[in-house]
Amino acid sequence: MNATNPIATDATRTLEHNGSQDHHVLSGAEVLLRVLEDEGVEVVFGYPGGAVLPIYDALFKRDKIRHILVRHEQAAVHAAEAYARSTGKTGVVLVTSGPGATNAVTGLVDALMDSIPVVCFAGQVPVPLIGNDAFQEADTTGITRPATKHNYLVRRPADLAATVREAFLIARTGRPGPVLVDLPKNITAGEAPYTSGQAPLHRSYRPQVEPDRAAVRRAVEAMKQARRPLFYTGGGIINSGPQASDALRRLAGMTGFPVTSTLMGLGAFPTTDRQFLGMLGMHGTYEANLATHGCDVLIALGSRFDDRVTGRVDAFSPDSFKIHADIDPSQINKIIRVDVPVVGDVGRTIAMMIEEWNADDSRPEAEDLRHWWAQIDGWRGLDSLGFTQDTAPSAIIRPQHAVRRLYEMAMATGRDTFVSTEVGQHQMWAAQHFQFDKPNRWLTSGGLGTMGYGLPAAVGAQVANPDALVIDIAGEASTLMNIQELGTIAQYRLPVKIFILNNQYMGMVRQWQELLHGSRYSESYSSALPDFVKLAESFHAKGLRATNMGELDGVIAEMLAHEGAVLADICVAQGENCYPMIPSGAAHNQMILGPEQDGKPAEITGAGRMLV
Template structure:
């Protein structure tokens, strides 16, 4: 059948099985928007800012494993997506961004709303395309989806000039696509698998350290099976939470800068480390010179370039996390060997002594709301089964530390890029993917302001998201670093002239609740989640000076954690971190 380029875009999305597109119209994309008008197969969600479209598509992708799709116009439409594309790139999230472009004959002319989309997105995409011939359009879209959601996933941009969307051509959507320079390896090398199994079974102080790759590869089941089989301790990165249920007895909690004492000490003291789908990020490793000095490392990753990038690896295994874990389970079972029980008992004894330090304990108060308490109550009220999105800062760390994620794809945050403004639009994508599920956006009063306009999108589509605003009237993490490392010079970290969030939510057509007493926290949460069909904005006025503990200062090692503030009120900077 012969179609216009614009119709090909819509038909290709339909044939790709796309349910939702997040977008915002504009001149160069108008033919495509016209093609959307006369069909109902692909639902278009109108956001209020293109950044919101990318985060919403990203949240949708994280919550489902499907590719998030964005449609924007040229020029500012594209530049507004950059933060969202970079966010998806850093966390390896499958996303396809379709952008309008000025007509072919105007490209390079500094035409109205022209920007070099391929050039400006190049450093933060897995790949991008400029379509120069309508005959290539369907094939290019097919390639974009294939690249975005295979191997190490990531965002792919397809830039489509306006004249191409008007031209007509015979349409067929390719059934499959082959790219001669791109063939991700998913199965681990059998020799390396056997070496890894051998190393693991002979470990005296083993640890399993996993990241977002386990979640992306839907390998939580295999990870849990391996942990159960070996009886080894397991820790997750910020991106990997939910990879092993947080209530699993062998789970040590999150590791890294604000990880638990037991997770970080076990990383420091281990002799064999199995890392799966994690990339030894600086927030995880601390000072590389002091990182796990006694460990032999097995590194499983779909991306060969992640292996050996930051640390020396004993056994590199390139492959899909799920497939490699399955292979490891088979290799361990068929080896006939068992873990060294005596060594393991002694190792767990050490770990239990670290656990005994209760590094996540905090002082409750009757006077002022502790942010950690709000997150714990959120877990209780939602039975630990909510999808939780977050922005970036202290509230993000508290959500990660205290919510307790028992399933993968429930914890949705910007780990790599650290994008404030992510949480609310991401929650839109999550709620649309899971209309019947509880979705909470744990945020702070600074972050929420960065994409606050999306409250309007929430109203248009009746999304019953619960915004949990931990409002301490500070950019909390900035303030915390200034307290520790800048002698309490709180330069521009105070949020002056905040809106009345209850009135703000009301003006967007939502319900707002302000909570300023610890005794009212649980009741307010219950009241909010009881409203199944409404967005409720919960504005919790929390302790202004609460800090995130425990903490490894940048440049310190895992064994140099600061657990709590000193009783004399001095900041850790003056005691141990200097």
């Protein structure tokens, strides 16, 4: 084909020739790839199979989009999520029908819960075979309906291009999320028109982006009268883009208000800033949780009052005037009744708050906030994340210390650093002890809590940021759930660093069993672990191990200095618990503190034990 031919010509020719074998006529697979190029897609994470062979054939011939071959479809979605989270672009996944699609479901729900823009293309059996229980057939749109923001089954070639374009629009706009497009093989193998500029398929889709100024004004009025204010920021700020983080920093600077963040929001505000109180919620800091409990104006920005944040709902921040800015109207008053809802893009909302804040000279005097800050500093004095590490070379490594050393030594390299995690204690220790001064650097499974997220996420982040330092802070149990991705890491020579805090337990399960189930460690011991050093070597990576304090810094230094992939097995204290902790069913002022803080356990009620 003449490269200078306007693309529209192809569509015209397709229609004119109506099924001829003219080389200008495009197959559905070729149309798909062209639309992906139009959407700016550079990377696809996928795994081939019968129903997507036409697409893989087109990929082979076209060679404009990079395909990363994962080892399991779940990992393809997690990698695409991390690609999206670390770049602000939309992640793209390509899987085959049946098991390919069902394997992707966990990743899709993960992206749904954490509002990550992902478009997943799944192969499907040809339209005439749908419903016949054909080989590798699954009701993919049926299965993924509650797992996606929206999904499609393309039944007519004429709908293909418009559907793919709309899938990207829906994935990245409004509250972002995963969108699945089910592609029957006859649609991708047969001819299809390459079209653009059509009317959207769904005129019903109109997310509200611009916040209501009157609502923002009411919010700012309350903020100006606040004496004990608190910003409670979430992942929505990361999703809104770097300009939202910048705006948050300005707003926090001009108001002097303290800031706490959810797990998903870490990095939107520098976690090293004096105004930052640490994460709130179940494993949040003492000062963040008591400030949440005691504040008089709570400003929720892009956060959704998740149960991990609120604890006991009827005791959540009981005396505060509540402002809630969220792009998704269904989050307003879902769990906590708020006084001023602001529906719209949170970055725009914060920018508008700054305008309204500056609109008149009235503002709380620094004097007015001084008492509040003094109270916060008093809580801070407890040092709720503090721990004592025995520094003798033979001493057992405490996991918190391992994360802190990893942070300090990673910062010393001066490299742009991205951290992914699996799910469990190590995830919370990473959130507590690793610091994030920029958005988009922290990749974790918050809402769904998917063990096995971190390793494929590191793949996605490293593909998106080839020169960056990408570390998966892992637990030995979680990481085994997607350990096959060491193959992907080897194939693409991704210099990912896997830092396993190995306590030979599903640590968080063990912790809950200790606290709630009489230390009956039912099935939470990690039996029959592999030799992680040899495992790394068998996947062509470097394997390292630290078993005591004398080895820790050397192993971290060697890991960071090595050019290729490294798996570091850090053998840590087995019985360590993650503190502070708000037990299920307890309020924010009923935290269990760690042994170093001399805490007394809050009473766990029968009702609390029922909660997860």
